[in-house]
Structure formats: C-alpha cells, structure tokens
Amino acid sequence: MSTNKILKVVIFGATGFTGEKLVELLLKHPSVRITYLSAKIEKDCYYSDLFPKFKGKIDLICEKPNIKKAKNLGDIFFLALPHTVSMRIVPYLLEEDKKVIDLSADYRLKNTKLYKEYYKINHTDKRNLKKATYGLVEFFKNKIKESKLIANPGCYPISTILPLAPLLKEDLIDPEIIIDSKSSITGAGRKPAVEYHYSNISNNLWAYKPFIHQHTPEIVEVLKRISNNKEIKLNFIPHVVGIEVGIYSTIHINFKRRMTTKSLIGIYNKYYKTSPFVRVRVSLPKLKDVTGTNFCDIGFYIDKSRKRAVICSCIDNLIKGASGNAIQNMNVMCGFKETEGLL
Known part of the structure; x- marks a missing residue:
C-alpha cells in the first residue's frame, strides 16, 4: 500500500x-531514509569513514549488529548477509511485523534437501521458508505485493531465468539447456582470498564449479515453477x-519447431x-549498456536451420543481480512506482 x-x-x-550498493542506490530514492x-x-x-565516497551524503554510524535496537528504527529490513545467517534473524523480524528482503540464498530454495546439499547446513526456519516469495518481479509481482518476506534471487539466476522462462513456458525449446555465464568476481563478495587479488583477476578468465554451482538448483526450481516443465x-x-x-x-537452446526472429521477439x-x-x-x-543500471538486456541469434539459437x-x-532488484522488490511491496529510485 502506498504511503506518503x-x-x-x-x-x-x-x-x-x-550492502554498499544498497546504500548508494537508496540515498537516491525519494521515499526512503536509511536509519540503521x-x-x-x-x-x-x-x-563514511569506511567508504569516503559517502562523506556529506550519510552521517550514520555503522554498528555491530544489534537486532533489538534495529527493530525500533526500521519499517523494512535488507539483509545483505552471508548465506546461512539470515535464517537466524528473519523469524525475529517477522514476529515484530517487519518487512524483510533477504539477499542471501536462505529463502530461495523451497527444497530444504537441496539447500543442505549446496549450502552444507540444515535449514532452521522451514516455517517462514514456506511464506517467502521469490523476488523476481517480472513473474511474481502480485505475490510480492502481499508478502512480508522476499527472497531476492541470485545474480546468475536473474541473468538466466529472464531469457529462458518465456521460452519454456511457451513450450518452444527442448528442456536440455547449456548455459555459459561470465561474471565479475564481485558476485562472490568481499573475501581475503588469493584468487580475489587484483593481480590474479585482472586480464584473467576461468571456469569454476561446472554443473555444481549453488545457483544451479535455484535456476532449475524457479524455471520449473514458472513453466510447469518438470524435465x-x-x-x-x-x-x-x-x-x-x-x-x-x-544460452544454447534447440527449438521444438522452426522459429523466426519476428516470432521470438513477439x-x-x-x-x-x-x-x-x-x-x-x-x-x-553488450555488457557496457547495462552496467550501472537495473536493466537486463536480452538478445539472440537464430541459425539458418531455424531450429537452434x-x-x-x-x-x-x-x-539488477542484487541490490537494484532488491529495491525493485521494495518498491512493489510498499506501493511505490516500480522504477522509483532506479531510473
């Protein structure tokens, strides 16, 4: 519900x-104020001592977590925490009738066995897991409007579900799909690890976790939910x-019938x-057309057989892969214009 x-x-x-990107974007949002x-x-x-670029923009103290203090200072809570941490905090916030947007994986997978397999820990908040809404506005907008707990999608899932979901829902493609995704190391968070050092990352490229990346079950589960395709x-x-x-x-796909550029755009x-x-x-x-924005750009090339693309x-x-999408979710939850603070 919108409020003045x-x-x-x-x-x-x-x-x-x-978290840093959330602060940057929310400072530009006309309808919110960061309070904690x-x-x-x-x-x-x-x-601003941690991030000097915010001097003169925000004068808040960054504190060690104090949930009892925070609950009295906020209407909506963004949890930009490591995986497995949010499920310790969410129950308390929901009991206090707060809106929560979780940017970790804790409430994305409905299948708790898969969660344990990929995140190596038992899920401890199955009750609220059932209530959580997957925060992909493009497909779950009405549910997001009514939800108190949003599971903000992973970055790879957003980049792959958006181009694939319409094709699977329309039963246009074979269910076996190959995805080659390339990402900045920032998607893994700030960690003091050798492979994250500039000298190792700059001008470098490598594959990792083929077939077993933790976003794989998330992509599959959500695509199955949207398309009703279990295969x-x-x-x-x-x-x-x-x-x-x-x-x-x-993304490499095979069509079930011949397709044209015009029909696919349609x-x-x-x-x-x-x-x-x-x-x-x-x-x-091209990547540079979306960096610094909340856009997802989708394009394609169909080969001359018109059976694959x-x-x-x-x-x-x-x-779009994290903080911007989380704010998009907030806008829908709170009755703001979907694009507010993001364009």
Whole structure:
C-alpha cells in the first residue's frame, strides 16, 4: 500500500559489495531514509569513514549488529548477509511485523534437501521458508505485493531465468539447456582470498564449479515453477572474468519447431512489454549498456536451420543481480512506482 510517509530502512551487512550498493542506490530514492547500518566490524564507526565516497551524503554510524535496537528504527529490513545467517534473524523480524528482503540464498530454495546439499547446513526456519516469495518481479509481482518476506534471487539466476522462462513456458525449446555465464568476481563478495587479488583477476578468465554451482538448483526450481516443465536439464558453467561488474550469459537452446526472429521477439514482448527493466534487443546485447543500471538486456541469434539459437543476456551483477532488484522488490511491496529510485 502506498504511503506518503518516508519509509525507514535498515541494512544488515552494509559493508559488503551488495550492502554498499544498497546504500548508494537508496540515498537516491525519494521515499526512503536509511536509519540503521550494521556489519561485522571490529568497532563501530561512521559509515563514511569506511567508504569516503559517502562523506556529506550519510552521517550514520555503522554498528555491530544489534537486532533489538534495529527493530525500533526500521519499517523494512535488507539483509545483505552471508548465506546461512539470515535464517537466524528473519523469524525475529517477522514476529515484530517487519518487512524483510533477504539477499542471501536462505529463502530461495523451497527444497530444504537441496539447500543442505549446496549450502552444507540444515535449514532452521522451514516455517517462514514456506511464506517467502521469490523476488523476481517480472513473474511474481502480485505475490510480492502481499508478502512480508522476499527472497531476492541470485545474480546468475536473474541473468538466466529472464531469457529462458518465456521460452519454456511457451513450450518452444527442448528442456536440455547449456548455459555459459561470465561474471565479475564481485558476485562472490568481499573475501581475503588469493584468487580475489587484483593481480590474479585482472586480464584473467576461468571456469569454476561446472554443473555444481549453488545457483544451479535455484535456476532449475524457479524455471520449473514458472513453466510447469518438470524435465528441465541444466548444464550450467559459470566463469570469473577480470571486469569490475557484470554478468554475461550465453544460452544454447534447440527449438521444438522452426522459429523466426519476428516470432521470438513477439514471445519476449508478450512477457516483458510491461516490465520496465527488461529490454529485448534485435541484436546481441553488450555488457557496457547495462552496467550501472537495473536493466537486463536480452538478445539472440537464430541459425539458418531455424531450429537452434543462442540467447544472450547481460546485467550489472550488483544492481539488477542484487541490490537494484532488491529495491525493485521494495518498491512493489510498499506501493511505490516500480522504477522509483532506479531510473
């Protein structure tokens, strides 16, 4: 429900890449005010001391997490926390009747066995897991409007579900799909690891976790839910590439019947003509066109047989792939214009 009052926002995990990006974007939002910032830090300090670019923009202290204090300071809570942490906090916030947007994986997978397999821990909040809404506005907008708990999607899932869901829902493609995705290392968060050092990342490219990446079951589960196709077989091969931000996904598909460029554009327009952040291109998209934005650009190339194609999509992994999409969810939850603070 829309309101004229300013929405008070709390961010847990404010010093990670997604937390920092949330602060940056929310400071531009005309209908919200950040009231509390916390992170796992050695001692409390001004947020602008940690990130000098925010001097003169925000004067809040970034504190060690204090949920009892935070609950009195916010209307909506963004949890930009490591996986497996949010499910300890969410029950308390929902009991206090707060709206929560979780940017971790804790409430994305409905299948708790898969959660344990990929995240190596038992899920401890199955009751609220049932209530959580998957935060992909382009397909679950009505549910998001009514939800108190949003599971913000992973970055790779956003870059692959958006181009694939219409084709699977229309039963246009074979269920065995190959996805080659390339991402900035920022998608893995701030970690003091050798492979994250500039000298190792710059001008470098490597594949990792082929077939076993933790986003694989999320992509499959959500695509099955949208399309009602239970036979999806995903071959997902992610890569790290030496760029600052962004994800570029190249998806190899086979059509069940011959398709033309015009007919495929028609399918995408059917699903996304009212989606302000999905842009269907008549050519293959380029990453620089979406970095710094909340857009997902989708393009494709159909081979001369008209029976197979590559579908390409690109997003900014920290904005549409994380913080921008989370704010898009907030806008829908709280009755704001979907694009508010994002265009």
